[in-house]
Amino acid sequence: MSILSPQLMPEPYRIKMIEPIRLLPEAVRRQRLAEAGYNTFLLRSADVYIDLLTDSGTNAMSDAQWGALMMGDEAYAGSRSFERLQEAVRDVYGFPYLVPTHQGRGAENLLSKSWIKPGQAVAGNMYFTTTRAHIELAGGVFHDVIVEEAHDAGSNLPFKGNVDLRRLEALMDRTGREGLAYVAVGAPVNMAGGQPVSLDNLRQVAALCRARDARLVLDGARLVENAYMISRREASCQGRPVAEILREMCALVDAIAVSAKKDAYVNIGGFLATRDKGLYEEAMNLCVLYEGLHTYGGLAGRDLEALAVGIREMIQDDWIAHRVAQVEYLGRRLAARGVPIVHPIGGHAVFIDASAFLPHLSQDDLPAQALAAWIYQATGVRAMERGIVSAGRDEAGRNHRPSLELVRLALPRRVYTQTHLDYVADGIARLHERRAQLPGLRFAYEPPRLRFFQSRFVPEPIKAAA
């Protein structure tokens, strides 16, 4: 860990196989962007130079994981690979019961359908797109109980993902025990800019849930990153091994819904893990319906095998330290050139404050969507909108209006080098220098659900700079 410095972060791996990437000429990128309806989700990967759309499923597997693929037991039932995954989940997370799923949203579906009765509330620290969608599909109503500072891109609080205990308690007072399906804590909080939850806050949430007989679950997509940030930022946890903090977080909750495509260095997979036998049995039954038999959950035996190895790799302190250091490096380079970003820098991504980058645009000009488009056009780098487009509409058809308009630069794990990050920072800094000329976007097509994936846009006429 000590070899990492703010200026230099030698990668803790060497390259055994390469994948060519190329930068298209700007005129071609302009054309491809228009063909994609100015939505970075609709670009072809071959037209992207550096792909920071997401860190989900875009990780590079280790030689040990590639080796494990060959050991996959493809039996329909009772696969050996499932047993190895179960052992890894028990050792690392500490849950006795495991239901594998094709990815995180599969686990969210099983959890929501098992535990939500129509009309019940689900409390959480800021919504996540697929999580809220599954809560609503199961008839639940999501209530945000995150601390107020999470909505302030300028606030430098170390744990902006924390649950506001007073808001949670007030919600519990209103719903009563029967009206609340469960409390779902995301750690870290993706939509707030990858902001972590403190161990102390999670302990208090758990104590409140116990006192009120409420069930508590963790969204475990990037728990290792949260545990690492706890080890850096929380005074009582300085220097504690990440593995130990992770175990303690899991010991506080009834279940975790996990997208294995993040922390665990695989390209596909997810699972629900729990200590609640009732949930396990219910989820197992639903798994057969939606995913596949409960010992493979929509995954091949080789996927279970690679995941079992990835779960053991993800808690190694030098790996997670380098991962977070890469993200911080990119953020610092951007900030040093005057690009407005969310502070503190999150664990998996740098979030650009699009409202501050494009102050001449209003929220209805879709500033974050527009900025992601212009970043691709200028640099060949692909980013993602996290603003009004991602937030979608309420039941009455009105736009949700999130307080943050963000563009996310998510770093795949073990994929890009420091030079790649320098290129990204330089290109975006140069775009920032000519920001006054950048127009907003308008919807040309809007699908009914999770609209950010498939919407198409057209540029607005250019407005005068403020």
Ligand SMILES: *Cc1c(COP(=O)(O)O)cnc(C)c1O
């Ligand atoms: C990715 C993610 C999910 C959904 O997982 P998928 O594997 O994409 O289905 C849920 N919650 C969070 C916080 C995530 O980052």
